[in-house]
Amino acid sequence: MACILLTGGAGYIGSHTFVALAEAGHDVVILDDFSNSDPGVVARMGRVAGREPTVVRGSVLDEALLGRVFAEHRIDGIIHFAALKAVGESVERPLDYFSTNIGGLMTLMRAARAAGVWRLVFSSTATVYGDPGDRAVPETAPRSHTNPYAFTKLTCEQMLEQAAAAEPWCVGVLRYFNPVGAHPSGLIGEDPRGLPNNLMPYVAKVAIGALPELQVFGDDYATPDGTGMRDYVHVVDLARAHVASVEALLDGRAHTLNIGTGRANSVLELVEAYGRAAGRALPYRVVGRRAGDVAITYADPSRARAELGFEATLDLDAMCRDSWRWMRAQASGFRLNDPE
Template sequence: MTRKILVTGGTGFIGSHTCVELIAGGYQVLVLDNLSNSRETVLDAIEQISGARPGFIRGDIRDRALLDSIFKQHDIGAVIHFAGLKAVGESVARPLDYHDNNVAGTVTLLQAMQQAGVRSLVFSSSATVYGDPQQLPIPEDHPLSATNPYGHTKLVLEEIMGQLSRSEPGWRIALLRYFNPVGAHPSGLIGEAPQGVPNNLMPYVAQVASGQRERVQVFGQDYDTPDGTGVRDYIHVMDLAQGHVAALRYLQDNEPELLAVNLGTGRGYSVLEMIQAFARSSGRDIPYTIAPRRPGDIAACWADTRLAREKLGWTAVRDIQEMCDDAWRWQARQS
């Protein structure tokens, strides 16, 4: 197991936690990141947690010459690919940037892997590829669609990887469709550090709890859900990180294939349930106001997790309170 795992976007939220789990699993880790939405100091925290510092190269997945040099200079056994822009609203405002970075960048990465003979890839996909769910829980064979440019980039890339694996046998590719990653490492040393106004619920709630923001806006309270607010499948980032290691081991231990698999908990929590759980973790009131629904938001979304359990031997084990406890521990260290 001496070959290195190249982790693109490895200083980001999910990438950094996955680096910790890879090191714990005995892997050597090399991070490639352009630091567009993260900081190099995350490597210090990874080293403090794991006792080992990942190798680090600052660079962009669109830089083919850099990628070629990385594969020549390092014995890379597999790639875990996180590097990508990920804000839905921003993707609507800047679709060309999203297609350039996410689609063109990933194609460049795949070409470099192809040239280097590296055929194992764990890809960061998203439950956004299911569009507005037609059934709950959502299985992997659910019809695919996209309601925004971000989701469209993930959908296009899944299609490209399917075409690649059919045209060139030998590829081992896991398409991991995340639901809603939240939480932080229990040490409080790494967590989600959004730049500017958070796009996701939990970091926004955390900033309200810490006094950085005045109140949470709850978009819509008239959905067909138990309390009228949107329901999502929140998954602890440490469970998600362990899912990546499980997927990597699966690819290494089995015949080449293209595997699409959900990573979620298999149950949903409403916006109000999340706010209440975070209030318990922080010991603070979290004021909120009800605002109109946002265009494109769906009422409820949670995963059918049977395939991950059957194929990867993986299941999420952390509950909503642990998610909030760990996120608050991280947030409190930032204040």
């Protein structure tokens, strides 16, 4: 059993990873400033995991606070989620993204080095591949960036590579494709503020009646139904990948890995699957393509299978069912006895 510091641990992926770590027998300390998460999630995380999380409220940019966290807890490893993550917002506010995402990692690493903690899982993204074309993307694909958010993630990856070459860092870089879904309990899930930037949370809001319809950007791609295809991975699978990653680091096995299913589903396949979960057809309207979108992008996940023994197991129907359960639970104030 290890003690893991989870920065941004009250967020969407962080909350699910807390549950997975607790189920694996690890102790967890969460650091979160709740700038993009609801403090009420803490109690629900405790209900799911069967034990209350230890939470320190504060910013990853506060080096003095981080020093106290390392002094007061015997931290064995770190999983670093705390970051800004909206692509469109990053175009509007690039300096905020540079400060939080790049500066936050630098501050965290300085505090960790002072405490002698050298094992760190970094939450990265498939956007570091830029425009990879219509293919399965391996970890060896060229890296680039098309927006400030991707720039910060790529810069952080390069910082970690440079640091590991000079100091005894043991780093796991996980490049996510498209995390979706929610915990099957219905108690934790994705709750974006304002208009969702990603497909499934937008579809979920259409299904619950908060938005009138989905806009489908193009139906003339060279795909079976004409709509773009992406690799969607269930957040519960993604959380399991983080447990496997940090455990590998504790054994001294550094890695850089894609986390996806290796399959691509189209926009309309996702809409239809969500409609099955919600029990009704969901309204959508086809509009013009968005600049920069490609027809198909999906992960080559073979390295994660070989190095971590990790394989995503939950399919698109499970992703949609669990998301819908979460949406219904939210709408009921988490009072559903049977969220099905």
